[in-house]
Amino acid sequence: MRLGVDAYNLAEDRRGMGRVVRQILRTLEGIGEAEIVLITRSPRGAAAVRQEFSERTILPGELAREHLDAVWYPWNGMRFAPHAPSIVTIHDPFAFTYPHRSLVARRREQSPIERAIKQADRIFAVSNWTAGELYRLFDVDEARLCVVPNAIDPFWHPVAVPATEPYMLLLAGPEERKNVAMLLRAYESAFEDAAPKLVVAGTLSERDERAFEKLRAPHLRVHPSDKELRELYSGAFAVLVPSLAEGYGLPALEAMACGAAVIASDAAALPETCGGAAMLVRPDENAWRDALCTISIDENLRRDLRVRGLERVRRMNPTDPARALLTCVCELSGSFGVSR
Numbered sequence: 001m002r003l004g005v006d007a008y009n010l011a012e013d014r015r016g017m018g019r020v021v022r023q024i025l026r027t028l029e030g031i032g033e034a035e036i037v038l039i040t041r042s043p044r045g046a047a048a049v050r051q052e053f054s055e056r057t058i059l060p061g062e063l064a065r066e067h068l069d070a071v072w073y074p075w076n077g078m079r080f081a082p083h084a085p086s087i088v089t090i091h092d093p094f095a096f097t098y099p100h101r102s103l104v105a106r107r108r109e110q111s112p113i114e115r116a117i118k119q120a121d122r123i124f125a126v127s128n129w130t131a132g133e134l135y136r137l138f139d140v141d142e143a144r145l146c147v148v149p150n151a152i153d154p155f156w157h158p159v160a161v162p163a164t165e166p167y168m169l170l171l172a173g174p175e176e177r178k179n180v181a182m183l184l185r186a187y188e189s190a191f192e193d194a195a196p197k198l199v200v201a202g203t204l205s206e207r208d209e210r211a212f213e214k215l216r217a218p219h220l221r222v223h224p225s226d227k228e229l230r231e232l233y234s235g236a237f238a239v240l241v242p243s244l245a246e247g248y249g250l251p252a253l254e255a256m257a258c259g260a261a262v263i264a265s266d267a268a269a270l271p272e273t274c275g276g277a278a279m280l281v282r283p284d285e286n287a288w289r290d291a292l293c294t295i296s297i298d299e300n301l302r303r304d305l306r307v308r309g310l311e312r313v314r315r316m317n318p319t320d321p322a323r324a325l326l327t328c329v330c331e332l333s334g335s336f337g338v339s340r
């Protein structure tokens with residue numbers, strides 16, 4: 001079979017969606033049952049993608065003569081016509097539930113999702129929670145929508161790290177729904193002295209960056225590579241996921257895969273993703289203050305969460321998303337089923 005893949009964001013996106021797409025592409029290459037064609041926005045984009053991937057690249061204008069069995073759009077929407085059956089992965093509905101303040105940016109984010117809802121032959125939601133939101137917001141036909149959870153790349157596993165002072169790790173984002181401001185207030189109020197260091201990776205909004213710099217508790221700002229992030233996960237007292245809303249919550253599973261205890265908000269898809277292996281907390285300051293105090297002093301709790309997290313990840317099959325994609329292509333193209 002021949003599968004086209006929307007690679008518009010592939011070179012630039014190294015966050016959640018980018019991690020998911022790379023893992024699936026590597027799995028597809030290993031399975032070897034499909035010829036992959038990467039569809040890039042421009043010749044310059046194609047050159048950037050070819051620095052990392054060996055698959056053939058084409059531009060959208062070349063799709064009509066490719067005779068693909070399907071096109072997979074993994075970036076939360078459709079941005080060009082497929083000229084073939086289409087499969088779209090929707091990670092979250094936040095373009096609508098947390099819309100951009102700029103009308104222009106809002107339309108840029110919402111239009112590809114609206115197009116996918118109207119035109120896609122199949123829609124993959126990465127969690128039951130995201131699927132429920134799509135039903136609620138768009139009344140999507142159940143026959144077109146299925147839940148295909150993300151998987152964890154084997155890259156994420158415990159590694160030995162040098163002994164260091166205790167720290168808790170937050171993998172931040174600039175979006176308000178990431179709830180960083182609340183977490184910083186809770187951290188400040190949880191510890192009077194001898195606080196574990198708060199290590200923050202990722203991107204902060206300007207407001208949250210200023211608040212972090214003023215934190216009285218020990219703190220450190222880092223910009224790690226994936227290898228360095230794996231080490232940070234592995235050595236952390238706890239990894240903190242205080243979000244108000246996540247369509248999946250990949251960092252929680254990455255942390256579990258590296259043997260970290262995880263505290264996560266009991267909101268949106270996080271309980272589903274964590275699968276009983278995290279300490280779930282209401283996403284408010286008082287609840288998080290108490291949780292931070294508890295995990296900092298309860299070694300048995302930290303050990304139990306580490307064991308449960310590793311077991312949660314062990315039960316997941318990293319090839320499942322790629323297999324689901326191949327099976328869907330077969331169904332849409334009328335080909336024979338994929339061997340398992």
